[in-house]
Amino acid sequence: MASLSTVFSIISPKFLGKATTKLFEGLMLKLNHVPGAGIDFQYIQQILIILGALYLLSASFGYIQQFIMASAAQKIVFDMRRDISNKIFRLPLKFFDSHAHGEILSRVTNDVDNIGSTLQQSITQLITAVVTLAGIIIMMLTISPLMTLICLVIIPLCLAGTKAIVSRSQKYFREQWKELGELNGHVEEMYTGHQIVKAFGHEKESIARFDDINERLYEASWRSQFISGMIMPLMHFISNIGYVFVCVAGGVLVAKKSLEIGDVQAFIQYSRQFTHPITQTANIANIIQSTVASAERVFELLDEAEEIPDSPDAKVITCPKGEVEFQNVSFSYKEDAPLIEDMNIDVARGQTIAIVGPTGAGKTTLVNLLMRFYETGGGKITVDGIDIRRLKRENLRGIFGMVLQDTWLFNGTIKDNIAYGRAGASFEDIVRAAKAAHADYFVRTLPGGYDTVLNEEASNISQGQKQLLTIARAILSVDTRTEILIQKAMTNLMKGRTSFVIAHRLSTIRDADLILVMDNGTIIEKGKHAELLAGGGFYADLYNSQFTGSANLKNTSAVC
Numbered sequence: 322m323a324s325l326s327t328v329f330s331i332i333s334p335k336f337l338g339k340a341t342t343k344l345f346e347g348l349m350l351k352l353n354h355v356p357g358a359g360i361d362f363q364y365i366q367q368i369l370i371i372l373g374a375l376y377l378l379s380a381s382f383g384y385i386q387q388f389i390m391a392s393a394a395q396k397i398v399f400d401m402r403r404d405i406s407n408k409i410f411r412l413p414l415k416f417f418d419s420h421a422h423g424e425i426l427s428r429v430t431n432d433v434d435n436i437g438s439t440l441q442q443s444i445t446q447l448i449t450a451v452v453t454l455a456g457i458i459i460m461m462l463t464i465s466p467l468m469t470l471i472c473l474v475i476i477p478l479c480l481a482g483t484k485a486i487v488s489r490s491q492k493y494f495r496e497q498w499k500e501l502g503e504l505n506g507h508v509e510e511m512y513t514g515h516q517i518v519k520a521f522g523h524e525k526e527s528i529a530r531f532d533d534i535n536e537r538l539y540e541a542s543w544r545s546q547f548i549s550g551m552i553m554p555l556m557h558f559i560s561n562i563g564y565v566f567v568c569v570a571g572g573v574l575v576a577k578k579s580l581e582i583g584d585v586q587a588f589i590q591y592s593r594q595f596t597h598p599i600t601q602t603a604n605i606a607n608i609i610q611s612t613v614a615s616a617e618r619v620f621e622l623l624d625e626a627e628e629i630p631d632s633p634d635a636k637v638i639t640c641p642k643g644e645v646e647f648q649n650v651s652f653s654y655k656e657d658a659p660l661i662e663d664m665n666i667d668v669a670r671g672q673t674i675a676i677v678g679p680t681g682a683g684k685t686t687l688v689n690l691l692m693r694f695y696e697t698g699g700g701k702i703t704v705d706g707i708d709i710r711r712l713k714r715e716n717l718r719g720i721f722g723m724v725l726q727d728t729w730l731f732n733g734t735i736k737d738n739i740a741y742g743r744a745g746a747s748f749e750d751i752v753r754a755a756k757a758a759h760a761d762y763f764v765r766t767l768p769g770g771y772d773t774v775l776n777e778e779a780s781n782i783s784q785g786q787k788q789l790l791t792i793a794r795a796i797l798s799v800d801t802r803t804e805i806l807i808q809k810a811m812t813n814l815m816k817g818r819t820s821f822v823i824a825h826r827l828s829t830i831r832d833a834d835l836i837l838v839m840d841n842g843t844i845i846e847k848g849k850h851a852e853l854l855a856g857g858g859f860y861a862d863l864y865n866s867q868f869t870g871s872a873n874l875k876n877t878s879a880v881c
Contacts, residue, residue, distance in 0.1 A: 386445065394440035398433055404623060405429055411627040414694035415654070428622050432615035439612040447605045450598035457591050457598075464584045464591075468570050472592050475563040479599045482555045486548060493545035500538040507534055510731050521741055560596040567592045628714070629696060635713040641720040642705050643670040643819030645691070649700035652690060652842075660686060660842035664700070668835070673820045675830035677860065678839035680763055680785040684823045686842070691821070692718055730787055735764055736771040739793045751793075758793035759866075760786070827864045836860065 405428070417425070461469040511518055511527050518527055571585035647666040653659040660683050668674055676684045689695045691702060693709055701708045709717055730738050739754055740746045746754075751771065755761040763786055767773040775781060782790075824830045831850045838846035838853070838860045846858050853860040 390445050391441055394437050397440060398437035401433055401436070401619065402429070405433070405619070408623055408625070408627075412625055413628045413696075414689060416625055425622075428618050432618050435615040436612055436619065443605050443612070446601055450601040450605070453594070454598035454602075457595055461588060461591050461595075464588045465571075465574065465580055467574075468567055468588055468592075471566050471570055472563055472595055475559050475596065476599065478559050479556060479596055482559065483552055483599075486552050486555065490545050490548040493541055493548065496541040497538065497545050500534060500541050504531070504534045504538055507531060507732070514731060517741070522744065523741065556596045556599070560593065563595070564589070564592055629710075631713050632711065634711075635716075636707055636711055637713055637716045638705055638707065638720060644668065644703075644705050645819060646703045646706075647700070648703070650690065650697050650702060651699035652686065652695065652697055659698075661690075662842065664842075664844060666837065666844070668819060671819055672834040673822065673832070675822045675824050675833035675836045676839060677824050677827060677830065677836060677863070680783060680789065682839040683842040684839055685785065687839070688821055688823065692721060730775055730790060732774075732776060734769075734772050734774055735767075735790060738775065738790055739771075741794055754793045755790075758789050760789035760793050763789070827860075838863075 409425075409429075458469065458473075461472060507527075507530060511531075518524060567589060571580065571588060574580035575582050575585055645666070645668040647664050650661060650664040651659065652661040664687075666674075676687060678684055686695070690697055691709070693714055696710075701710070703709065704712070704717070704720070731741075736748070736751055739751045743750070748771075752761060755764055755771075764771055764773070767782075822830060822833065830836060833850065835847060836850060836853060837844050838858075840859065846853055846856070846860050848856070854864060855861075
């Protein structure tokens with residue numbers, strides 16, 4: 322449809338040129354007082370009727386073209402969004418752990434919208450530009466090969482000028498999208514942590530940072546749009562130069578009676594339209610490149626490995642007892658770096674199991690394996706004697722309840738994140754809070770120490786480390802009374818239920834039926850609180866160090 326609509330628009334100047342020639346000849350004959358001479362209005366009327374019909378057909382085919390492209394584009398986008406939505410529900414937890422939430426959201430919204438916009442508009446424009454350029458060259462050749470050659474000379478000039486401008490504006494477009502991404506990240510970050518921002522009175526700092534990013538975005542956008550906007554004036558300038566040469570050549574050919582004046586008039590119209598498809602194609606090329614990048618991101622998501630589907634004979638536990646057993650379980654996030662090896666745990670009904678250990682020991686991983694967020698690499702986990710791989714995921718996760726410790730960290734240094742808890746906190750206060758939360762050790766192992774910059778999702782540190790930093794921030798502004806209240810609420814919740822507790826503060830798990838001490842994915846100690854303290858091992862050292870640090874912090878606070 323696009324081709325037919327464009328063809329009708331291309332050939333219409335040819336008919337208009339014939340009408341102009343006929344009218345000019347009639348006028349010249351009258352002026353020369355040729356007997357019986359006159360203007361053939363009937364012939365001109367026929368040409369005008371044909372021309373009007375061509376314009377109507379062109380408009381009709383243009384309407385049909387837009388209808389077809391809009392329907393096809395929206396249908397493709399509809400199917401793509403549906404496929405992405407279904408895909409997300411089938412993706413394992415490790416995919417979401419390795420991708421920022423905002424990045425996934427960007428693929429579902431921005432990238433898909435970009436593809437839909439290109440399919441509906443840019444592809445049609447590209448087809449029209451190519452057909453128009455080819456059609457104009459053919460029509461000009463039928464009129465005058467010599468003047469066509471003059472017009473073709475401007476193509477290299479147009480391409481060279483467009484390339485020079487695009488190469489200069491490209492870096493500013495990259496900077497524009499970079500600043501836009503940073504602005505979106507800041508807005509999402511502040512919105513997600515809005516309560517914390519309000520609670521600690523950091524509204525002015527947030528607005529100031531927004532203004533700073535917004536100013537940089539304005540500068541990059543202005544420069545990119547200004548430089549890329551030079552393409553059209555340059556094309557018009559080159560087109561006008563070609564127009565002058567065409568007019569001179571056309572005048573000479575008419576004077577020599579090698580060409581009719583109507584043909585010159587039609588050729589001038591073609592020459593004026595000649596640079597439009599070239600400019601349009603240059604503009605569309607950038608959009609196509611952006612769309613290809615979006616399509617790659619979308620199809621990369623659709624090609625991600627999915628969760629292992631439930632077997633057709635998967636079982637369902639209707640009345641769970643709460644008996645859990647790990648039998649020779651092994652697991653690794655990376656094939657060459659095993660985390661859990663030959664783990665064996667036997668949990669009786671109604672027991673409370675506390676899991677403790679340093680950051681990265683595998684505490685959260687153990688619970689993720691139990692919930693089948695990750696699949697075991699070896700061995701098996703049973704609930705009430707049934708292998709969890711033989712249970713429906715929906716049923717397995719339905720018999721568990723999870724209480725998560727939410728964390729929120731913003732894009733900035735670790736020092737700034739901890740200091741967020743109290744205005745005017747000194748570096749010594751920050752360090753003392755980090756030590757009390759047992760975050761000081763891992764912070765000092767990072768390349769930048771307390772000056773290490775966390776990214777927008779804080780994905781450059783582990784979940785446990787994020788929790789420790791959140792605790793350190795809270796220590797600067799909250800006393801221990803809140804901790805006691807939380808502990809009482811959790812105790813009431815776990816009565817009569819088999820419970821797994823991941824604990825950083827060991828004072829909260831004294832009454833646990835079984836304490837598992839993990840390090841590097843291995844259970845190095847297990848037993849009750851009193852037994853582990855009497856053993857004088859890793860747990861005892863960890864417990865005593867916590868209370869020693871708390872005592873030092875309290876004494877220091879009292880002095881202040």
